[in-house]
Amino acid sequence: MVLLRTLRGPAYTRILGIGDYRPARIISNEELCRHIDSTDEWIQDRSGIQQRRQATPDESVVDMGTQAARAAMTYADLTGSDIDAVICATITHPYQTPAAAPMIAERLGTKNAAAFDLSAACAGYCYGVAVADDMVRSGRAEHVLVVGVEKLSDYRDLGDRGTAFIFGDGAGAAVIGPSATPGISATTWGSDGSGSAMISQSVSWTEAQERYAPASLDMPGDPARPDATVTDSLWPFIDMQGPSVFRWAATAVAPLCERALAAAGVTAQDIQVFIPHQANTRIVDTLVKKLRLPDHVVIADDITDMANTSAASIPLATAALLRSGRAHPGDLALQIGFGAGLTWAAQVVQLP
Numbered sequence: 353m354v355l356l357r358t359l360r361g362p363a364y365t366r367i368l369g370i371g372d373y374r375p376a377r378i379i380s381n382e383e384l385c386r387h388i389d390s391t392d393e394w395i396q397d398r399s400g401i402q403q404r405r406q407a408t409p410d411e412s413v414v415d416m417g418t419q420a421a422r423a424a425m426t427y428a429d430l431t432g433s434d435i436d437a438v439i440c441a442t443i444t445h446p447y448q449t450p451a452a453a454p455m456i457a458e459r460l461g462t463k464n465a466a467a468f469d470l471s472a473a474c475a476g477y478c479y480g481v482a483v484a485d486d487m488v489r490s491g492r493a494e495h496v497l498v499v500g501v502e503k504l505s506d507y508r509d510l511g512d513r514g515t516a517f518i519f520g521d522g523a524g525a526a527v528i529g530p531s532a533t534p535g536i537s538a539t540t541w542g543s544d545g546s547g548s549a550m551i552s553q554s555v556s557w558t559e560a561q562e563r564y565a566p567a568s569l570d571m572p573g574d575p576a577r578p579d580a581t582v583t584d585s586l587w588p589f590i591d592m593q594g595p596s597v598f599r600w601a602a603t604a605v606a607p608l609c610e611r612a613l614a615a616a617g618v619t620a621q622d623i624q625v626f627i628p629h630q631a632n633t634r635i636v637d638t639l640v641k642k643l644r645l646p647d648h649v650v651i652a653d654d655i656t657d658m659a660n661t662s663a664a665s666i667p668l669a670t671a672a673l674l675r676s677g678r679a680h681p682g683d684l685a686l687q688i689g690f691g692a693g694l695t696w697a698a699q700v701v702q703l704p
């Protein structure tokens with residue numbers, strides 16, 4: 353019997369480089385409140401958000417993701433030909449296919465790197481880091497680029513004041529590669545589909561049926577516009593049961609952080625930085641209190657400038673902390689993504 357050949361990689365990995373991209377246009381709370389019945393004071397008080405970035409209409413998830421990826425590669429002193437795989441975590445690339453990752457890989461000049469998108473919403477980046485860590489340690493790839501990117505402004509419902517203020521656009525990326533010492537801990541992750549309705553991005557099926565069914569059973573055709581599709585008429589917005597999400601995040605996420613620290617073999621005393629998904633400052637404050645993080649731990653607070661950028665929020669916040677000098681290369685950081693699905697993933701990483 354022949355023995356199939358398999359791969360074996362290095363024992364340890366780390367983040368070699370991190371990069372971010374922030375669209376130029378800043379939308380203040382005041383500007384947003386011209387479209388929704390709200391105030392700057394309410395938004396800051398309930399969410400901590402002071403402003404968000406907005407991509408231009410022709411600036412895509414692929415454009416933003418490529419910019420962040422280039423910055424991460426420069427940080428790691430690598431070029432496109434060094435990258436073996438690209439994972440793009442996003443929920444706002446507007447196509448099921450082709451995925452964004454192969455287009456990003458092509459623009460970076462990779463040599464036909466493996467490339468795929470990953471849909472795990474606000475947990476997407478930490479899912480990507482977990483998969484990249486496994487890929488490198490298994491010998492599947494030497495350098496994996498993980499991109500978290502969102503153009504949430506395309507899916508923001510300005511008719512819904514409960515969600516319109518919360519989302520922002522941006523991209524962050526990390527290059528993961530081999531390391532002589534452990535730079536990425538064991539990941540803890542999971543999902544709970546029973547909470548799938550809490551945050552959903554879809555057209556209302558009921559609305560679609562009401563609009564089309566009387567004239568035709570052959571949805572999505574609109575009898576008045578034979579060339580129209582459901583997405584022409586019913587563009588999907590992100591819908592969120594804000595208070596339910598808040599309750600879940602405020603109760604379930606702290607134990608998930610504790611599990612991640614335990615899986616990494618460290619305690620809250622051992623970390624220097626805490627980078628939770630930038631969902632809402634009140635959620636972050638609750639986590640910090642519940643985890644009894646010591647005073648020396650630097651807490652990511654990029655939400656004030658960027659709002660909630662889903663899969664992009666953790667690498668964006670990491671890049672901001674390093675740039676500002678509040679966090680330093682070599683620091684140990686607990687990062688945790690959590691959100692729609694419901695999904696979550698966390699690991700302790702050594703900052704590049």
Ligand code: COA
Nearest residue numbers: 389390394398399474513514594595597598631632690691
């Ligand atoms: N401006 C002013 N008032 C608003 C408002 C706005 N933008 N949005 C809602 N309100 C009102 C509501 O109508 C409600 O009024 P009522 O009491 O008269 O009915 C009141 O404010 C409280 O609404 P509620 O939805 O309970 O607000 P909240 O205190 O829970 O805060 C969120 C809303 C969205 C900030 C909060 O629920 C939240 O942060 N949820 C989690 C969001 C999140 O993290 N999402 C991503 C997860 S990955």
